Amino acid sequence: MKKWIPTILTAVMAVWFFSSLYQPAESGFHTREFGRLPVLMDGRFQPFDSVARDSLLQIRAKQTLSIAESNQTVSATEWLLGVMMKPEQAEAQRIFRIDNGEVLAMLKLPEAQKYYSLNELRPSLDEIQKQAERIDGIDGPKRSVFENQLMKLYAALSLYQRLELSVKPPDTDDLAADLAEYQQSMTAGIAAVSARAAGQKYDQVAFVKFMGFLSGFQTVAEYALPNIIPPADPPGGQDAWENMGTNLMQAAPTGQISIPALDYAAMVSAWRAGRPADFNQAVAHYRIWLADHFPSQARKAAQEFLFSTMEPFYKAMVIYVLALVLALCSWVNLSEWLRRSAFYLIALAWVIHTFGLVFRMYLEGRPPVTNLYSSAIFIGWGAVILGMILEKIYRDGIGCVVAGFAGFVTLIIAHNLALSGDTMEMMRAVLDTNFWLATHVVTVTLGYASTFVAGFLAIIYILRGLLTTSLDEQTGKSLSRMVYGIVCFATLFSFTGTVLGGIWADQSWGRFWGWDPKENGALLIVLWNAAILHARWGGLVRERGLMIMAVMGNIVTSWSWFGVNMLGIGLHSYGFTEAAFRWLLIFVASQITIILLALAPRELWRSFRKKPAAG
Amino acid sequence: MLKALFNLFSSLKLTVACLVLGCVLVFWGTLAQVHLGLYKAQNEFFRSFLIFWQPAGGGLEIPVFPGGYLLGTVLLINLLAAHLRFYQPGKRKIGIMLIHLGIVLLLVGQMLTDALSQESALHLRIGQTKNFSEAQRDYELAITDTTDRNAEKVVAIPAGLLVRDGQAPDGMLPFGVRVKAFYANSDLAGKPESGLQPVPQTAGLGNNFYWRELPRETAMDRVDMPSAIIEITTPRDAPSDYLVSAFLSQPQEFSINGRSYEMALRPARYYMPFSLKLLEFHHDNYPGTDIPRNFSSRVRVQNPQTQEDREVLIYMNNPLRYSGLTFYQASYDPDDGGSVLQVVRNPGWLTPYFSCLLVGAGLIVQFLQHLIPFLKRRLAQ
Secondary structure: HHHHHHHHHHHHHHHHHHHHHHOOOOOOOHHHHHHHHHEEOOOEEHHHHHHHHHHHHHHHHHHEEOOOOEEOOOOOOHHHHHHOOHHHHHHOOOEEEEEOOOHHHHHOHHHHOOEHHHHHHHHHHHHHHHHHHHHHHHHHHHHEEEEEEEHHHHHHHHHHHHHOOOOOOOOOOOOHHHHHHHHHHHHHHHHHHHHHHOOOOOHHHHHHHHHHHHHHHHHHHHHHOOOOOOOOOOHHHHOOOOOHHHHHHHHHHEEEEEEEHHHHHHHHHHHHOHHHHHHHHHHHHHHHHHHOHHHHHHHHHHHHHHHHHHHHHHHHHHHHHHHHHHHHHHHHOOOOOHHHHHHHHHHHHHHHHHHHHHHHHHHHHOOOOOOHHHHHHHHHHHHHHHHHHHHHHHOOHHHHHHHHHHHHHHHHHHHHHHHHOOOOOOOOHHOOOHHHHHHHHHHHHHHHHHHHHHHHHHHHHHHHHHHHHOOOOHHHHHHHHHHHHHHEEEEEEEEHHHHHHHOOOOOOOOOOOOOHHHHHHHHHHHHHHHHHHHHHHHHOOHHHHHHHOOOOOOOHHHHOOOHHHHHHOOOOOOOHHHHHHHHHHHHHHHHHHHHHHHHOHHHHHHHHOOOOOOO | OOOHHHHHOOHHHHHHHHHHHHHHHHHHHHHHHHHHHHHHHHHHHOOOOOEEOOOOOOOOOEEEEOHHHHHHHHHHHHHHHHHHHHHOOOOOOOHHHHHHHHHHHHHHHHHHHHOHHHHHHEEEEEEOOEEEEEEEEEEEEOOOOOOOOOEEEEEEHHHHOOOOOOOOOOOOOOEEEEEEEEEEOOOEEEOOOOOOOOOOOOEEOOOOOEEOOOOOOOOOOOOOOEEEEEEOOOOOOEEEEEEEOOOOOOEEEEEEEEEEEEEEEEEEEEEEEEEEEEEEEEEEEOOOOOOOEEEEEEEEEEEEEEEEEEEEEEEEEEEEEEEEEEEEEEEEOOOEEEEEEEEEEOOOOHHHHHHHHHHHHHHHHHHHHHHHHHHHHHHHO
């Protein structure tokens, strides 16, 4: 029986992963169908679903909305539909996450609540605006915690208000009926406008009515966030999508409202009146039109929607944790089936991880690492490979623990990094080169991954040696060989990656090396790894010294991965997050503690205290 | 004694010490950039032999840490000495040899680059032709004899020499040039603002100006704006003063002995034996955003010496390399009517490429030599 457990466990988890592909048919409003519709935002085509998820992440730090009163969970798309189409109702939803006590005190809001609605914030909007205008003049790194948090809230509010105005003008109820009237008023309206401009007599009623429509659309044109309406003549420019307001304003001279605008208007009216059948029909009608006119954008949006629904990174993370637990258990009772289960699960999680990575690359049309978020995913991916190789060679569970831990932690980090918004954002012009992204960035990132793996192996050595009696001479030797080998690997990758980075810099702005913080961070890893290797070759350190230096490598790598971004200077900086800074400090402190522990005299190491039994 | 010294310089202990000190230096130098700015921190920490610490209030400078040049040099000596000492013929060490050869090349190349390379900027409006580029941080006091517009003669004095009361060397100009006041970084305005002092009365442009001295700029994206008062003396006439400043776009004009001159404090110029003309500039954004996707400049290279006359396209990650100079697309004017090219002269630019190849090959050889026997042993078990 035990023989089959690993296989069965893996099969169960695989089924769990694929289960997300099966979605029961929607009753009521087909919000998932709506979520698949393509829009142009932040310079790329994406489904409404992604707009909704990213916005909700920025506002609420979650991808879904749970409503306490009805104990219901609402999907991001459903939330967005409410915001765009029935804002007066959505404004009562408690979605703005505010953690900072000082901000709450300024807004005179109770601390216990965590989430606040726009209605609750409304009395303070002027004050927030005033503060934000003041803080805007302060350089990023010089802002206080309060100021940063306030700016975050301000950004969330602006985002929310722009989303509210993305489809319908304020105070419009039945948009479909309004558009029909607008269509009828066009001829008379335009005649009145031109007569008035020429100083002739004009039809005042027609003029006021027409201008009334236009001023509503003007508001939408100014504030709408996603460009949801495709251009009228596709060969002219597939990319020239417009927002709803602009499109409606431009309909007047042609006398014809575009089909997409009419469909969206029908959706608004149906959503507001609570008529699912009409809503679904409008969505379906628009989807058919899209399939004819903009098949590639529709396909891309649908693929991204599928990617988001499958959540490969989240699922891989769960499986990594499970594998980590099993592998740790296998150390305790040395049972082979536990170790094998862990290994199988890691292999499965890695396959899902790879699937996610490749899918993302396909969606973006880019090499795997384009920003901090994807670097976390890739570091994890590389570290898991190294862990699996170690496990294959040594078969002692250590590789599994390394792989499980690395996969789990890096995906957690990635998840938290994703809170800052769209993870597939466009790249700045200087970075827009797949060749260097594929070579320099990938090798440097693999260098990070392997340095972390060496450091983690060293932690295993130190903790097992100090706290347990399980670190026998054999295990010690193989751990030491593993660390040495991986440090060699890390040196190879980080050196090559750093020099390639210099060559890229030489190609794009004329200098090989500029002592930019990110460059220095990479150099630091190279120097440190070289120091470890030379210290070992020179006999300056033995097993324990090697381990201590490798743990130090964790600090160096975390500094160069995250720390340098927090300096807020230089060409490479991605932006500062306080939470990340706190975590970095915690991590560094933990590593220093481990180093100090490792410096404890040999008599205090439980594994070294008793002489190994003869034979 | 010599033997002991050789042993010290060829020891692995020294290598490790240098590498660890290097780590500390890089870390410290990076942190220092927050306060000093990238440019100054780079000069103090990396392009120096020693890092000095100045106790508050004291004029004393105490060396506290080795700088980048010192560590680099010691590491280089150490590397060469160690290879002399431990050299073994045969295949086993070939990987190590290659790696270290590459590192030597990299270190030497970078030191050469530091000493020989020169960066400047070339700002061209569409349709404009220039045969010089301008320094981004260094200024010069340029005095031009404009009597014959077709054969202008320029004497340029680097701003670094313009210390107060400094005199231009004799013989270069038919009159004396003396610096009465020089602010390496300054603020200059046409109306009294808080903190500004009136500029002393001068001849030419420059009356009713207000100025003050500012501390030297440390931020990456801002540069010093120097200003000075220059006294022109001739044996015959009374001396006259002129205000020159990076803020003044027009030169000061004056005439002496029937010859007319122009004087300006301007970014130092580097002349090229050929000229570049900006024909077109393009700049695209990602659809529906203001994020630039790419920018490119179409320029015409005209070289009277070689009769060369051709068009080239310079864009991101695709520079023009021509007669020892490299032109990179760096920036552009907000109205899209002009382009800024970064101009770099770096005779050592190829060294990192070779060094990367050498080290990469060496590392691969070295690791394969260890990995293959190890895997064979493992598989045999």
